Amino acid sequence: MSEIKNMKKEYFAHETAVIDEGCEIGKGTKIWHFSHIMTGSKIGECCNIGQNVVISPGVILGKNVKVQNNISIYTGVICEDDIFLGPSMVFTNIINPRSAVIRRDKYVKTLVKRGASIGANSTIICGITIGEFSFIGAGAVVTKDVKPYSLVIGNPARHTGWMSEYGHRLNFDQTGIAVCPESGEKYRLEGNLVYKI
Numbered sequence: 001m002s003e004i005k006n007m008k009k010e011y012f013a014h015e016t017a018v019i020d021e022g023c024e025i026g027k028g029t030k031i032w033h034f035s036h037i038m039t040g041s042k043i044g045e046c047c048n049i050g051q052n053v054v055i056s057p058g059v060i061l062g063k064n065v066k067v068q069n070n071i072s073i074y075t076g077v078i079c080e081d082d083i084f085l086g087p088s089m090v091f092t093n094i095i096n097p098r099s100a101v102i103r104r105d106k107y108v109k110t111l112v113k114r115g116a117s118i119g120a121n122s123t124i125i126c127g128i129t130i131g132e133f134s135f136i137g138a139g140a141v142v143t144k145d146v147k148p149y150s151l152v153i154g155n156p157a158r159h160t161g162w163m164s165e166y167g168h169r170l171n172f173d174q175t176g177i178a179v180c181p182e183s184g185e186k187y188r189l190e191g192n193l194v195y196k197i
Contacts, residue, residue, distance in 0.1 A: 026047065047061055082114055083115070090123040116133060117135050137157075148194065150163070150194075
């Protein structure tokens with residue numbers, strides 16, 4: 001019990017949050033109203049867990065992950081650092097769920113790479129990788145891997161452009177170079193992939 005008290009000094013949890021024993025929560029993290037952090041989950045430093053969030057056993061969140069309200073992050077999901085998860089977005093962890101068939105040993109992994117943003121009310125079908133700094137539009141249904149810096153929208157989600165690390169659409173010139181209007185950072189489009197220069 002004293003170990004849990006010491007951990008609570010490292011992060012903030014609203015009095016209505018439920019935090020099971022055996023989870024790891026990093027320094028500076030904030031957990032808000034009616035959220036449930038389950039045994040065996042790992043949350044990095046300086047994360048923000050919004051209202052009515054469930055984080056299931058085995059979930060891993062890196063540093064500075066922003067989890068907006070009404071999200072369930074199921075076993076099998078790994079989010080690297082600096083991820084934004086928009087309000088009411090959905091993760092899945094079984095391809096063919098049935099109420100009468102127990103498939104707890106068949107959870108499928110989903111990886112969200114560093115810097116990605118997933119828009120409000122979007123759905124991520126399990127077993128895919130969301131690339132670094134990609135941007136999933138609100139309401140998208142993502143059924144396959146998303147390339148780094150890619151912008152995807154719609155149902156099913158389709159690639160419609162490229163985004164900078166600051167979240168601006170990139171417009172490439174004839175030489176394949178684009179500049180982020182906010183940061184001034186340059187990007188190169190090469191072989192249908194984007195690289196920061």
